[in-house]
Each structure stands twice: as structure tokens, then as C-alpha cells.
Amino acid sequence: MCKMSGQKTFTLSQVAQHRSKKDCWFVINGRVLDVTKFLDEHPAGGEVLVEVAGKDATREFSNIGHSKEAQNLLLKYQVGVLQGHAFNEADKNASFVESKHKEMSAFVIKDDDKMPKYQAFLEFVLPLLFTGFYFGYRYL
Numbered sequence: 001m002c003k004m005s006g007q008k009t010f011t012l013s014q015v016a017q018h019r020s021k022k023d024c025w026f027v028i029n030g031r032v033l034d035v036t037k038f039l040d041e042h043p044a045g046g047e048v049l050v051e052v053a054g055k056d057a058t059r060e061f062s063n064i065g066h067s068k069e070a071q072n073l074l075l076k077y078q079v080g081v082l083q084g085h086a087f088n089e090a091d092k093n094a095s096f097v098e099s100k101h102k103e104m105s106a107f108v109i110k111d112d113d114k115m116p117k118y119q120a121f122l123e124f125v126l127p128l129l130f131t132g133f134y135f136g137y138r139y140l
């Protein structure tokens with residue numbers, strides 16, 4: 001299912017009506033973002049964001065070379081899409097929840113690929129045997 005289909009569409013002149021510290025929107029890669037709540041959190045301060053408020057800030061955003069984390073954060077502030085913007089398939093289906101999941105999947109221990117038996121033997125049974133022998137030798 002296309003996640004973008006549920007998004008509201010805005011024209012650039014609609015976005016341009018939100019260009020103050022108290023109401024700050026801009027567009028990045030066709031996504032309309034309301035970053036008002038993010039102004040105080042932006043590592044480089046809110047001023048740089050207010051400067052591009054109401055505009056398409058795609059070039060400014062990518063010129064900085066923002067990290068993957070920063071790019072994922074974009075999705076959190078999305079309120080809609082820019083009218084007429086052509087999204088590519090992968091981009092179309094991106095959502096904040098999904099991207100967080102993708103980021104985090106690197107840290108998830110997969111329990112679907114079973115540990116080979118010999119590995120279990122080496123990692124668990126062998127140390128147990130050694131400990132058993134040691135205590136047997138020491139105390140019996």
C-alpha cells in the first residue's frame with residue numbers, strides 16, 4: 001500500500017504562509033515539513049531553519065551533508081507532500097516508524113536463523129565440561 005496516498009498535498013505558496021519562528025514549514029525532497037517544534041532542537045540552531053522557512057530547502061539540506069539520522073528525522077516532521085513532486089518508489093513508501101525499524105534492525109538479535117549445533121557445543125557445553133572437570137579435580 002502506498003503510504004504517501006494518505007498524505008495531504010500542499011502547494012509551495014501554501015507552504016510559504018508558514019515562515020515564522022512560531023510557525024515554520026519548509027520542503028525537503030517533496031516532503032512538506034512542520035519544523036516549529038524542532039527549531040530549539042536543531043543542532044545548528046533554529047535561525048538557519050527560519051531562514052529557509054516557506055521555501056524548498058532541499059539544496060540547503062543536502063549541501064550540509066546531513067547524517068542518516070538527520071535524514072530519518074525529516075519523516076518525523078512531515079505534514080504532507082508538495083503538489084506535483086514525483087517520488088521514487090523507495091522514497092514513496094518511507095515512513096518514520098519504518099525507517100526507525102530499519103535503523104534498529106541492525107541491533108536486533110535474530111532468532112530466526114538457528115545457531116548451528118556445533119557452535120552451541122563450543123560456546124556452551126565445552127566451557128561447562130571444563131568447569132565440571134576443574135571442580136571435580138579440585139574438590140573430589
Ligand code: HEM
Nearest residue numbers: 033035043044048052057060061064065066067070073074
Ligand atoms: C527537518 C529538517 C532538518 C533536520 C531534521 C536537521 C537535523 C540536523 C542534525 C541532526 C544535525 C547534526 C549533524 C547531523 O546529524 O547531520 C544538523 C546539523 C546542521 N544542520 Fe540541520 N537539519 C534540518 C534542516 C536543516 C536545514 C534546512 C539547514 C540549512 C538551511 C540545516 C543546517 C544545518 C547545519 C549548518 C548543521 C551543522 C553542520 C555541522 O556542524 O557540520 N539543517 N541538522
